[in-house]
Amino acid sequence: MPKVLILYDTRTGNTGRMAHAVAEGARSVGGVEVALKKVGGSLEELVAADGIILGSPTHNTRPSQAMRRLLSNLGTIPLGGKVGAAFGSYGWSGEAPRIIARALRDRGLRVVGEAVRVRKTPNANDLARCRDLGRAVAEALSPIEEEKGG
Numbered sequence: 001m002p003k004v005l006i007l008y009d010t011r012t013g014n015t016g017r018m019a020h021a022v023a024e025g026a027r028s029v030g031g032v033e034v035a036l037k038k039v040g041g042s043l044e045e046l047v048a049a050d051g052i053i054l055g056s057p058t059h060n061t062r063p064s065q066a067m068r069r070l071l072s073n074l075g076t077i078p079l080g081g082k083v084g085a086a087f088g089s090y091g092w093s094g095e096a097p098r099i100i101a102r103a104l105r106d107r108g109l110r111v112v113g114e115a116v117r118v119r120k121t122p123n124a125n126d127l128a129r130c131r132d133l134g135r136a137v138a139e140a141l142s143p144i145e146e147e148k149g150g
Protein backbone atom coordinates (compact mmCIF):
# COMPACT_ATOMS: atom_id res chain seq x y z
CA MET A 1 0.00 0.00 0.00
CA PRO A 2 1.40 3.47 -0.83
CA LYS A 3 2.48 5.43 2.23
CA VAL A 4 1.98 9.13 2.94
CA LEU A 5 4.19 10.62 5.65
CA ILE A 6 3.27 13.99 7.15
CA LEU A 7 6.07 15.56 9.19
CA TYR A 8 5.49 18.88 10.91
CA ASP A 9 6.91 21.27 13.43
CA THR A 10 4.84 23.63 15.58
CA ARG A 11 5.59 25.81 18.57
CA THR A 12 2.17 27.25 19.42
CA GLY A 13 -0.04 24.64 17.74
CA ASN A 14 -1.18 26.39 14.55
CA THR A 15 0.84 24.29 12.10
CA GLY A 16 -0.07 21.27 14.23
CA ARG A 17 -3.78 21.93 13.64
CA MET A 18 -3.07 22.20 9.93
CA ALA A 19 -1.12 18.94 10.02
CA HIS A 20 -4.06 17.05 11.54
CA ALA A 21 -6.35 18.37 8.80
CA VAL A 22 -3.83 17.37 6.09
CA ALA A 23 -3.80 13.86 7.60
CA GLU A 24 -7.60 13.75 7.69
CA GLY A 25 -7.73 14.62 3.99
CA ALA A 26 -5.13 12.00 3.10
CA ARG A 27 -6.98 9.35 5.14
CA SER A 28 -10.20 10.10 3.26
CA VAL A 29 -8.60 8.43 0.21
CA GLY A 30 -8.82 4.64 0.21
CA GLY A 31 -5.88 2.31 -0.24
CA VAL A 32 -3.24 4.63 1.19
CA GLU A 33 -1.44 4.37 4.55
CA VAL A 34 -1.03 7.71 6.37
CA ALA A 35 1.40 8.56 9.20
CA LEU A 36 1.45 11.91 11.03
CA LYS A 37 4.54 12.77 13.11
CA LYS A 38 6.47 15.67 14.53
CA VAL A 39 9.70 16.30 12.66
CA GLY A 40 12.89 14.95 14.19
CA GLY A 41 12.68 11.18 13.77
CA SER A 42 14.82 9.00 11.56
CA LEU A 43 15.37 9.63 7.85
CA GLU A 44 14.47 5.99 7.20
CA GLU A 45 10.78 6.79 7.39
CA LEU A 46 11.22 9.23 4.49
CA VAL A 47 12.91 6.55 2.42
CA ALA A 48 9.93 4.24 3.01
CA ALA A 49 7.32 6.91 2.14
CA ASP A 50 5.85 7.44 -1.32
CA GLY A 51 4.34 10.82 -0.45
CA ILE A 52 6.05 13.32 1.86
CA ILE A 53 4.16 16.35 3.19
CA LEU A 54 6.17 18.78 5.31
CA GLY A 55 4.75 21.55 7.51
CA SER A 56 6.54 24.29 9.43
CA PRO A 57 5.84 27.69 10.93
CA THR A 58 7.94 30.57 9.60
CA HIS A 59 10.67 31.55 12.07
CA ASN A 60 12.81 34.54 11.12
CA THR A 61 11.77 34.27 7.43
CA ARG A 62 12.68 30.56 7.24
CA PRO A 63 11.35 27.18 8.30
CA SER A 64 11.90 26.25 11.96
CA GLN A 65 15.29 24.96 13.04
CA ALA A 66 14.14 21.33 13.21
CA MET A 67 12.61 21.57 9.74
CA ARG A 68 15.76 23.22 8.33
CA ARG A 69 17.81 20.36 9.76
CA LEU A 70 15.57 17.87 7.96
CA LEU A 71 15.76 19.82 4.68
CA SER A 72 19.54 19.93 4.82
CA ASN A 73 19.62 16.14 5.31
CA LEU A 74 17.35 15.39 2.36
CA GLY A 75 20.33 15.20 0.02
CA THR A 76 21.54 12.05 1.78
CA ILE A 77 18.56 9.87 0.81
CA PRO A 78 17.02 8.88 -2.54
CA LEU A 79 13.78 10.82 -3.07
CA GLY A 80 13.35 11.04 -6.84
CA GLY A 81 9.87 10.15 -8.05
CA LYS A 82 8.16 10.62 -4.69
CA VAL A 83 5.24 13.03 -4.37
CA GLY A 84 5.60 16.05 -2.08
CA ALA A 85 3.69 19.00 -0.63
CA ALA A 86 4.21 21.76 1.94
CA PHE A 87 2.19 23.82 4.40
CA GLY A 88 2.60 26.06 7.42
CA SER A 89 1.26 28.82 9.62
CA TYR A 90 2.93 32.23 9.78
CA GLY A 91 2.57 35.63 11.40
CA TRP A 92 3.43 38.26 8.79
CA SER A 93 5.78 37.14 6.00
CA GLY A 94 5.26 33.38 5.77
CA GLU A 95 8.24 32.20 3.69
CA ALA A 96 8.55 28.68 5.12
CA PRO A 97 6.01 26.69 3.06
CA ARG A 98 7.41 27.90 -0.27
CA ILE A 99 11.00 27.32 0.86
CA ILE A 100 10.03 23.75 1.77
CA ALA A 101 8.22 23.19 -1.55
CA ARG A 102 11.26 24.43 -3.47
CA ALA A 103 13.59 22.18 -1.46
CA LEU A 104 11.39 19.15 -2.22
CA ARG A 105 11.31 20.03 -5.93
CA ASP A 106 15.08 20.46 -5.96
CA ARG A 107 15.37 16.92 -4.55
CA GLY A 108 13.35 15.48 -7.42
CA LEU A 109 9.95 15.16 -5.77
CA ARG A 110 6.82 15.93 -7.75
CA VAL A 111 5.26 18.69 -5.67
CA VAL A 112 1.46 18.77 -5.93
CA GLY A 113 -0.75 21.75 -5.16
CA GLU A 114 0.21 25.20 -3.97
CA ALA A 115 2.05 25.36 -0.65
CA VAL A 116 -0.75 26.03 1.88
CA ARG A 117 0.00 29.14 3.97
CA VAL A 118 -2.23 30.21 6.85
CA ARG A 119 -1.84 33.39 8.89
CA LYS A 120 -1.90 32.45 12.60
CA THR A 121 -4.67 30.06 13.69
CA PRO A 122 -6.36 28.19 10.84
CA ASN A 123 -10.10 28.85 10.42
CA ALA A 124 -12.63 26.38 8.96
CA ASN A 125 -11.82 27.42 5.40
CA ASP A 126 -8.07 27.08 6.01
CA LEU A 127 -8.56 23.60 7.46
CA ALA A 128 -10.56 22.65 4.36
CA ARG A 129 -7.59 23.76 2.20
CA CYS A 130 -5.34 21.57 4.35
CA ARG A 131 -7.64 18.56 3.89
CA ASP A 132 -7.61 19.22 0.13
CA LEU A 133 -3.81 19.18 0.13
CA GLY A 134 -3.65 15.86 1.98
CA ARG A 135 -6.28 14.39 -0.34
CA ALA A 136 -4.39 15.58 -3.46
CA VAL A 137 -1.18 13.86 -2.36
CA ALA A 138 -2.97 10.63 -1.43
CA GLU A 139 -4.90 10.62 -4.71
CA ALA A 140 -1.67 11.05 -6.65
CA LEU A 141 -0.52 7.75 -5.06
CA SER A 142 -3.75 5.80 -4.87
CA PRO A 143 -3.76 2.73 -7.15
CA ILE A 144 -7.46 3.34 -7.82
CA GLU A 145 -6.76 6.87 -9.08
CA GLU A 146 -3.94 5.59 -11.28
CA GLU A 147 -6.30 3.13 -12.93
CA LYS A 148 -8.79 5.95 -13.58
CA GLY A 149 -6.05 8.05 -15.10
CA GLY A 150 -5.22 5.13 -17.43
Ligand SMILES: Cc1cc2nc3c(=O)[nH]c(=O)nc-3n(C[C@H](O)[C@H](O)[C@H](O)COP(=O)(O)O)c2cc1C
Pocket: 009, 010, 011, 012, 013, 014, 015, 016, 056, 057, 058, 059, 060, 061, 062, 089, 090, 091, 092, 093, 094, 095, 119, 120, 121
Ligand atom coordinates in the same frame (compact mmCIF):
# COMPACT_ATOMS: atom_id res chain seq x y z
C1 LIG B 1 10.96 33.13 17.04
C2 LIG B 1 9.83 33.42 16.08
C3 LIG B 1 10.11 34.00 14.86
C4 LIG B 1 9.09 34.26 13.94
N1 LIG B 1 9.40 34.80 12.71
C5 LIG B 1 8.41 34.98 11.80
C6 LIG B 1 8.72 35.48 10.49
O1 LIG B 1 9.85 35.78 10.14
N2 LIG B 1 7.70 35.61 9.60
C7 LIG B 1 6.41 35.28 9.91
O2 LIG B 1 5.54 35.37 9.04
N3 LIG B 1 6.08 34.81 11.14
C8 LIG B 1 7.03 34.65 12.09
N4 LIG B 1 6.73 34.16 13.33
C9 LIG B 1 5.32 33.90 13.65
C10 LIG B 1 4.91 32.42 13.54
O3 LIG B 1 5.24 31.91 12.25
C11 LIG B 1 3.40 32.32 13.76
O4 LIG B 1 3.12 32.69 15.09
C12 LIG B 1 2.85 30.93 13.49
O5 LIG B 1 1.43 30.97 13.59
C13 LIG B 1 3.41 29.92 14.49
O6 LIG B 1 2.98 28.64 14.11
P1 LIG B 1 2.93 27.44 15.18
O7 LIG B 1 1.74 27.73 16.10
O8 LIG B 1 2.72 26.22 14.36
O9 LIG B 1 4.22 27.43 15.94
C14 LIG B 1 7.73 33.93 14.26
C15 LIG B 1 7.46 33.35 15.50
C16 LIG B 1 8.49 33.08 16.40
C17 LIG B 1 8.16 32.44 17.72
